[in-house]
Structure formats: C-alpha cells, structure tokens
Amino acid sequence: MLRAAGARAAEARVLKISHQFPGGTAEQGDFRDRLVRRFAAQVQERTGGSLTFEIYPGSSLMKTVAQFSALRRGALDLTLYPLAYAGGEVPEVNVGLMPCLVTSYEQGLAWKTAPIGQELTTLLDKRGVKILTWVWQGGGVASRAAGVAKPDDTKGLKIRGGSREMDQMLKAAGGIISSVTSDETYAAMQTGSLDAAVTSSTSLISFRLQEIAKNVTTARGGSFWFMFEPLLMSKSVFESLTPEQQAAMVEVGAAQEPFALAAAKADDQSLAEIYSKAGVKVVDMGADDIAKWKAVAQDSAWKDFANRNAACANLLKLAEAVA
Numbered sequence: 001m002l003r004a005a006g007a008r009a010a011e012a013r014v015l016k017i018s019h020q021f022p023g024g025t026a027e028q029g030d031f032r033d034r035l036v037r038r039f040a041a042q043v044q045e046r047t048g049g050s051l052t053f054e055i056y057p058g059s060s061l062m063k064t065v066a067q068f069s070a071l072r073r074g075a076l077d078l079t080l081y082p083l084a085y086a087g088g089e090v091p092e093v094n095v096g097l098m099p100c101l102v103t104s105y106e107q108g109l110a111w112k113t114a115p116i117g118q119e120l121t122t123l124l125d126k127r128g129v130k131i132l133t134w135v136w137q138g139g140g141v142a143s144r145a146a147g148v149a150k151p152d153d154t155k156g157l158k159i160r161g162g163s164r165e166m167d168q169m170l171k172a173a174g175g176i177i178s179s180v181t182s183d184e185t186y187a188a189m190q191t192g193s194l195d196a197a198v199t200s201s202t203s204l205i206s207f208r209l210q211e212i213a214k215n216v217t218t219a220r221g222g223s224f225w226f227m228f229e230p231l232l233m234s235k236s237v238f239e240s241l242t243p244e245q246q247a248a249m250v251e252v253g254a255a256q257e258p259f260a261l262a263a264a265k266a267d268d269q270s271l272a273e274i275y276s277k278a279g280v281k282v283v284d285m286g287a288d289d290i291a292k293w294k295a296v297a298q299d300s301a302w303k304d305f306a307n308r309n310a311a312c313a314n315l316l317k318l319a320e321a322v323a
Contacts, residue, residue, distance in 0.1 A: 015077040020064040020183050022206050023057030030206045031263035046248040064181045072128040074236040082229045084163035095315045096228030097163035100294035103222050108136035116318035132253030133231035135260040138219030143196035147215030150289045159196040165301035172300035201267040210278040219268045221284045224293040
C-alpha cells in the first residue's frame with residue numbers, strides 16, 4: 001500500500017489556478033475562490049490524486065488581465081476570469097459583458113445550450129481556451145457621490161463599467177470613464193479618481209466598497225450589468241491530460257454551476273444587507289430603469305460592437321435570440 005501511494009504521489013501532476021479575487025477557504029470567503037477550491041478538491045479526489053492543484057488568489061501569480069493570454073499560450077493552466085477583460089485581445093468575448101443584453105441569471109445560463117453558447121465555445125476553442133464552468137454574476141453600482149439607477153444619474157460622474165461596451169453606454173449617458181479592474185476600485189475611489197464603480201455584487205462585497213460608498217444600486221430585481229465569468233482552462237493543457245482526467249475536469253466543472261448560481265444570487269441580497277448596515281443608501285434597479293439603459297446601450301455599445309466585425313455581429317444576434 002505504501003509503495004502504491006508513493007507511486008501515485010510521484011506521478012501526480014500539479015496544475016496552477018489563478019484568479020484576481022480575495023482568497024479564503026472552501027467554506028468561507030468570496031464564492032469564486034470557494035468555487036475554485038471546491039473544483040480542485042473534487043478533481044483531485046476523482047482522479048485518485050493524479051491531479052493536484054495550487055491556487056493563487058488576488059492575482060498573486062500574475063496580473064489580472066494577463067491571465068487570459070497566459071492561458072492561451074499554456075503558460076497558465078486554469079483561471080476563473082471575467083471574460084470581457086480579454087476584449088482587447090479577442091474583441092468578440094465582450095459579448096459576455098454587454099450592457100442590457102442579459103438582465104437575469106436564467107437568461108445568461110440559457111446561453112450554454114443555445115446557439116450563442118455553442119458559438120462562444122467554438123470561438124474560445126479556436127483560441128486555445130476551454131470553458132469548464134459557466135458562471136454569471138449580476139452587478140450593481142457603488143457610488144461615493146449620488147446614487148446611480150437611471151441614465152441621467154451618471155452625468156458628470158467618474159465611473160468604471162468593466163468592459164469597453166459597458167463604458168461606452170455609461171459615456172453615452174454622460175459619465176466620465178475610468179478604466180480600472182475591479183480589484184483596483186477601492187484605491188481609485190479612496191483617492192477620488194473614481195466616483196462610482198459598476199461591478200459584480202460579490203466584488204462590491206469582497207473589495208469592501210461599503211467603507212467608501214454613500215449609495216449602492218443592487219441587482220436583486222435585475223440589472224443592466226450581468227457578466228460571464230467562467231472557470232477556464234488552457235486547451236493545450238487539457239489535451240495533455242488522460243481521457244479519465246479530462247472527464248473529471250469537465251464533469252466536476254459543470255457540477256459547480258448550481259453552486260455558482262445560488263452563491264451569486266445570495267450575494268445580491270447580502271450586498272444590500274452589508275451596505276445598509278454600513279450606513280449606505282440602498283436602491284434596486286427597476287424594469288423601467290433597465291429599459292431606459294437599454295435604449296442608450298443599443299444606440300451606443302450594441303451598435304459599435306456589431307460594427308466591429310462579422311463575428312461580433314453574429315454573436316450579438318444570437319445572444320438577442322435568448323429571451
């Protein structure tokens with residue numbers, strides 16, 4: 001038995017998982033870090049220890065945006081990644097954070113089995129990236145100035161949207177755009193270079209913006225901001241695994257999706273509770289607000305995205321077909 005265990009240990013392959021979010025445990029902390037830890041533990045168990053993992057939260061292994069390029073080259077094994085961060089490298093992926101295109105979790109998750117999901121999967125596959133877990137997150141707006149629920153509220157605010165297209169909509173509504181990643185928003189708001197940040201409920205909690213904000217708009221009743229934030233794997237690394245290991249990665253990855261959905265919805269509610277307790281004014285974005293934002297988005301971000309290339313236009317059309 002000792003010899004067998006030693007042999008397995010000697011053959012074990014270590015895979016690195018990187019992400020930008022605060023670290024914790026499988027039971028506590030940012031759910032995206034917890035998802036990664038659950039995934040790693042279950043794959044290790046499923047493969048009898050032939051695969052083990054090292055997890056690097058807080059962009060401690062490499063810078064946030066660089067993780068996608070590293071994945072494509074096989075220099076990084078896995079990442080839980082806001083896909084729109086890769087829009088500078090692959091413009092088409094910005095469909096994963098297109099304002100008002102997805103306004104509920106159910107709509108986003110329906111992409112997986114719809115033509116839009118198949119097209120997006122093929123697009124990434126051709127660029128050396130494999131989707132393991134489909135994760136969508138609703139988002140809100142934390143502001144150190146006035147609250148932001150409808151387009152007119154944005155006028156004159158220094159604000160970040162999280163993607164080229166989100167920024168375009170906010171600019172069209174009168175906002176002054178500041179492009180920072182979500183893990184940089186606290187410092188930017190603290191120094192005054194940013195008035196308001198649009199990001200996921202989980203990030204609004206994890207990055208403690210309630211310490212700075214005076215107003216917050218939640219995603220509890222829907223939002224103009226839903227981001228595709230999947231667990232991704234390098235295709236070349238995936239293809240280097242045994243068939244049994246590949247099956248474990250795929251099946252365990254898909255098994256995390258109900259956990260991600262429940263956790264994201266729970267964070268939408270927790271956001272309101274945490275910010276209210278901190279003395280921040282809490283409002284929800286209503287259907288009328290979202291309709292006004294959609295009109296701005298269609299005339300700015302959607303139009304620009306569709307005009308970038310034929311693939312972008314096709315992705316937008318396929319996404320619009322998912323009601």
